[in-house]
Amino acid sequence: MIAGNRNLGFTLLELLIAMAILAILASVAAPSFIKQIQQDRLTTHANQLQAVYRLARSEAVRREQQVSLVVEDSDWVVKTNENGQLTEVGRFSIKHSSIEVALADQVVRESGEVLETNNILITDNITDTQDYRLCVLVSGQSWLAEAEQNCS
Numbered sequence: 001m002i003a004g005n006r007n008l009g010f011t012l013l014e015l016l017i018a019m020a021i022l023a024i025l026a027s028v029a030a031p032s033f034i035k036q037i038q039q040d041r042l043t044t045h046a047n048q049l050q051a052v053y054r055l056a057r058s059e060a061v062r063r064e065q066q067v068s069l070v071v072e073d074s075d076w077v078v079k080t081n082e083n084g085q086l087t088e089v090g091r092f093s094i095k096h097s098s099i100e101v102a103l104a105d106q107v108v109r110e111s112g113e114v115l116e117t118n119n120i121l122i123t124d125n126i127t128d129t130q131d132y133r134l135c136v137l138v139s140g141q142s143w144l145a146e147a148e149q150n151c152s
Contacts, residue, residue, distance in 0.1 A: 035128050035129070038098075038124060038126055038128070038129050039129045039130065041096055041098075041099065041124070042099065042122065042123075042124050042129050042130070042131065042132065043132070045094065045095070045096070045099050045101065045122055046122045046132040046144050047144070048092055049076070049092050049101060049120065049122060049134055050134055050143075050144055051092075052069075052076055052078060052090050052092040053069065053106075053134065053136065053142050054142065055078055055089065055090045056068075056069050056078045056089070056106075057108050057112050057140050057142075059078065059080055059089050059090075059108075060080075060108040060109060060110050060111075060112060061110065061111070061112045063110070064110045065080065065081065065110050066081070066107055066108065066109055066110060067079070067080045067089070067107075067108045068080075068086075068105070068107050068108075069106040069107070069108065070105055071103045071105055074093070074094050074101075074103075075092060075093045075094075076091070076092040076103045077090070077091050078090035078091065096124075098124045098125070098126070099122070099123075099124050100121075100122075100123050100124070100125065101120060101121070101123075102120055102121045103120060104118060104120070106118060106136070108140065111140075112139075112140040113138060113139055113140045114136055114137075114138060114140055115138075116138065117137055117138055117151070118134075118135075118136040119133050119134065119135050119136070119151040120133065120134040120136075121133055121147060122134065122147075123147065130146055130147070131146070131147035132144050132145065132146065132147060133145050133146070133147050133149065133151060135151035137151075
């Protein structure tokens with residue numbers, strides 16, 4: 001026999017201890033990770049909603065004619081009149097069942113202005129996440145605000 005011959009590797013006990021430590025760390029990190037995913041989902045929907053509104057405003061100014069934002073099912077559809085035909089230019093769709101958006105029909109004038117001030121709540125009804133509000137002024141200016149903030 002050769003003296004000093006050691007087995008290289010891990011014992012079963014060392015492996016079990018390492019797995020237990022890993023499980024504890026994962027259980028601590030999981031709730032934070034889930035909350036981050038929920039918040040990112042809500043933020044993405046809010047940004048997409050604002051992008052569709054800005055598309056409608058841009059199309060109204062570019063085409064020098066009114067553009068309608070019409071609620072169809074749970075979508076917000078950008079429609080323009082081309083030769084007497086309503087044509088879809090863009091669409092906002094809610095991609096997750098937990099997200100709720102209080103959509104309303106809207107008309108954007110050729111100047112980029114809207115007929116009335118509007119604020120649209122984007123929520124997932126989870127208290128841990130920050131809900132948003134799309135604020136639209138009569139001038140056509142829009143921005144995203146936290147749901148608790150006032151649009152004026």
